Amino acid sequence: MSPAASRRWLIGDSLDVAPLLLGCLLQSDVDDVRVTVRLTEVEAYGGPGLDPDSHTFRGKTPRNLVMFGEVGHLYVYFTYGMHWCANVVMHDDGGVGAALLRAGEVVDGVEIARQRRPGSRDRDLARGPARLTRALGIDGRLNGIDLYGPASPIRLIRRPAEAGSVVVTGPRVGVHDPRPWRFSLDHPTVSPYRPAKPRRQG
């Protein structure tokens, strides 16, 4: 399948496409070692209408540029002074949006993931967005890469969730918007829910 055909399933509102990521494989060959994760938790951002919690809410900037670009690319950003988070770009033609990769189960390269996250229990290796990027060796160097490029160090392999698996929905973690744009499987690698920090003078 050509790259153009391979990425086509990512065209659509992030709200609709994000849950399709559940069960898919994210395969990393960063630093010449392979770690593969089966995605168990994602969140949609920049979906239909206004999403105040999306990095794109205030328009195009150098940082969020990738989210406006071609679907199937990786948007990587740095936060809290020490963490990297990764998103898969997905949106309607001419639109903007992405899905934050929040958690996964390491299904290949467990030894490598353990080295990258010493002390973690196996279920915690990619449990949380920053842990996931660390387990896979993802950092700012990989911002904007094409997950369907012929020589891409990171690939997204489409795979349906197991038959009979339940998709859990709920509010996104750490934001004020109550809309249920978080999607997860019923699996121990899913990160715990944490409400947004209350705002001053509500």
Add this chain to the structure above:
DNA sequence: GATATGATCACCT
């Protein structure tokens, strides 16, 4: 140029 804050985690109690 200065400042506030964040799509978090690890470690403590």
Add this chain to the structure above:
DNA sequence: GGTGATCATATCG
């Protein structure tokens, strides 16, 4: 359950 770590980005002056 609470807190410290630590810095890019956006926004304001």
